[in-house]
Amino acid sequence: MKNMILVLMGGMSVEKEISILSGKACIKALRKKKYKVKVLDPKGNFINEIRKIKPKIVFNALHGRFGEDGYIQSILESEKIKYTHSGVLASSIAIDKEISKKIFINKKINTPKFFVYNYNNSLNIYTLIKKSKINFPIVIKPINEGSSIGVYICTKKNLNKNLEKLKKYNRILVEKYIPGREIQVAVMNNKALGAIELKPKRKFYDYCAKYSSKAKTKHIMPAPLESKKYKEVLRIARKAHLSLGCQGITRSDFRYYKNKFFLLEINTQPGMTNLSLVPEIAAYKGIKFENLVEWMVKDAGYDR
Ligand SMILES: Nc1ncnc2c1ncn2[C@@H]1O[C@H](COP(=O)(O)OP(=O)(O)O)[C@@H](O)[C@H]1O
Ligand SMILES: [Mg+2]
Known part of the structure; x- marks a missing residue:
């Protein structure tokens, strides 16, 4: 009998709609894998709700503030519930672009001035x-x-x-502002999985280019970089993931200009919608969406 999984989705951040899309896709995958799934939108007095449900594992499909920034992670730690993705400190550092960029600079990872x-x-x-x-x-x-x-x-x-x-x-x-190309890299289990290139039709990779299929951002997997450069961006993403102490899956966002990669940020809870990039990178590596989601659940833990 597989564990019951509590999926947290929605939440209080401005990304709640995206979180619901990620959550729904992951619920479908978990059910396909025969997990019993419960769902909670953490708002108001949700700690009592979690205590009633008594999950052993949480699939955290929240994005942005309160879900991706260490807050919910610390609540789950104190409730002794295992959860997907990064722990408290890595989550709170990664969501903060000022602190994470200072760490990148300290680790000699190139990031825009x-x-x-x-x-x-x-x-x-x-x-x-x-x-x-x-x-x-x-x-x-x-x-x-x-x-x-x-x-x-x-x-x-x-x-x-x-x-x-x-x-x-x-x-x-x-x-x-760094002109040039948009490259994103997924890291899974402390290893770089692959790099994808995004070619937005819009001025840049804005909210609409990310989530509206009508905006028609072109995804090119694998990113058409020469082999040496492809390996280099994978190496940088892995280094960034490790330097912040991330867990599970992350996605690093880069600009590529004049043969140089500029790391913009690292996402500790990358999107899992049907237009999302981590699932696309994983699929290219032969990992089906439902297997990716199951891996995340098996990898769930406490702050490590
Ligand atoms: N310094 C920059 N130079 C060029 N484009 C940028 C820069 N910063 C952000 N962008 C554009 O905005 C998008 C979102 O920025 P990012 O820093 O990744 O923030 P978010 O957390 O909102 O994804 C990037 O994918 C890129 O297209
Ligand atoms: Mg980004």
């Missing part, structure tokens, strides 16, 4: 951009959001207008 802008305390942003030699166009983005939410590519002219849109975050990342 950046600084943190604080709406209340920082000097004039134009002065800071000049001082840091970042040059326009630049990218501004929230420090701990996902799905390209709040990511703006800015010229000198439209920066002020876009800055207004992110004011509620108080602190944001200001990053050098």
Whole structure:
């Protein structure tokens, strides 16, 4: 008899719709593999709900804040319930683009030049951009959001207008814009699985390019890189995964420009929808979606 699995999906982040899509796909896969599945959308007094259900293992299909940032992981630790993906510390570091980029730099992993802008305390942003030699166009983005939410590519002219849109975050990342190609790498069980290239029809790989099949982002698996470069990006992604102490499956997002890879971020709970990249990379390696999901459940544990 296989374990009962509690799938957490939905949640409180702005990515809740995507989480529901990921969750539904994983529930289908788990049922196909004959697991008994229960589902919970963790809102309000959900700890009592979890205690009533008494799962041994949680499949965490949440994305973004509260689900991917160490909060839910620490609750599951204290309830002594095993869970999929990374532990408390790796999750909280990876969701924070400022801290994770500082670690990448420390580990000599190339990441776009950046600084943190604080709406209340920082000097004039134009002065800071000049001082840091970042040059326009630049990218501004929230420090701990996902799905390209709040990511703006800015010229000198439209920066002020876009800055207004992110004011509620108080602190944001200001990053050098890296032209070139979009490459993403999946790491599973501490080994790099493969690299995929995305060619969005839109201006960049924004929310719509990620989730709308109509936006028609072209996925090229494997990423058409020369063999040496393909191996290099795999090596960098694995190094990033290990340097943050990630577990299970992660996906690292890169820009590739003038023969150089720039790591934008590492995702500890990558999307599992039907347009998602980790399942596509795994499929190319001969791992069917339901086997991928079952592996994740078998790999579930406590903070390791
Ligand atoms: N510095 C940058 N240069 C060029 N494109 C960028 C940069 N930062 C973000 N982008 C674009 O925005 C997308 C989302 O940015 P990312 O940092 O991965 O945040 P998210 O957590 O929202 O996925 C990237 O996949 C890329 O297309
Ligand atoms: Mg990303």
